[in-house]
Amino acid sequence: MRFQKGCKNVYNVGYHVIWATDFFTQKVNRSQIMIGNFAKIIENALLVKAQQLEVVLEKYEIMPDHLHLFIKCTPHHKISEVIGQLNGYSSYILRKIYPKYRKKYKHLWSPSYYCETVGHISEATIKKYIDNQWQSAERDGKY
DSSP states (O other), X not given: OOOEEOSSOEEOEEEEEEEEEXXXXXXXXXXXXXXXXXXXXXHHHHXXXXXXXXXXXXXXXXXXXXXXXXXXXXXXXXXXXXXXXXXXXXXXXHHHHOTHHHHHOXXXXXXXXXXXXXXXXXXXXXXXXXXXXXXXXXXXXXX
16 A cells, blocks of 8 residues: 555655665675574564564665665654664674674674665665665676
């Protein structure tokens, strides 16, 4: 359903968000740690926190060194706070499960992120773009 209804409003609020892992110990390339069990832990943490925040992760893709999210929320959500909560909680959970990474990796995520509002015309385009991330990366020889 494209439109959502609040008690005094009708809305369709969507964001395409991208953020990357921090540089960790590598000076040039971002660390490619979000694979296998790490990716599953991050995915679960993001879904749990999204549910707590009452936002919907309409589509997401976890790449080895960054992730894409298509977030749907209400107009009262401040997207920077939503991103901060998702970011912080996923980092907290990963470090809780793997205590040895607390010292090794001072920060899990880069402090910056990309965020774009998404209108109804481009929703399908954004979803298709996120679905094709692995194919594009493999085609370009990145992973």
